[in-house]
Amino acid sequence: MAKRKEVTSIFAIRLAQARERTGLSQEQLGVLAGLDPSVASPRINQYERGKHEPQQKTAKQLADALGVPAAFLYTDDELLAELLLRWNGLTQRQKREIVKQAASKSMSQDDK
Known part of the structure; x- marks a missing residue:
């Protein structure tokens, strides 16, 4: 029987990416995000393995602790x-300025 490859959620990938970028341990991130210290490390580990995904409020707290917009944790677009x-x-x-540039590019695309 072939071993089934586990698919990791984009949230799990982005969370680990942002955490590693900051140099925080899983426990440190969990505590900064307001999780109880006794469960902080295992909870972040489960999120990063894709076993569980946090509720929106917790995801926002994690993003704030990591200094990234919450949208980062959910996008599968690498450029975004x-x-x-x-x-x-x-x-x-x-x-x-970035929004203005994007809007002007979008409008010029609409003209084509």
């Missing part, structure tokens, strides 16, 4: 993920 990783480090002016 890259932008979202950098988003919180941008000024409001830079964010508005």
Whole structure:
């Protein structure tokens, strides 16, 4: 019988990616996100293995603790993920400029 390959959720992949980027341990992340210290490490481990996915409120707390927008944890688009990783480090002016550029590109695409 062939061994079934486990498919990991995009949330699990992105959570581990963001956590490793910050250098936090699973326990540190869990505690920063407001989880009870006694369950912080195992809970984050389960999230990163894709065994469980947190409720939206907890996902937002994890994203805040990691300094990334919550949307980062759910996107399967690599370019969008890259932008979202950098988003919180941008000024409001830079964010508005990116949105403006995207809107103008979108409008010029509509003209074609």
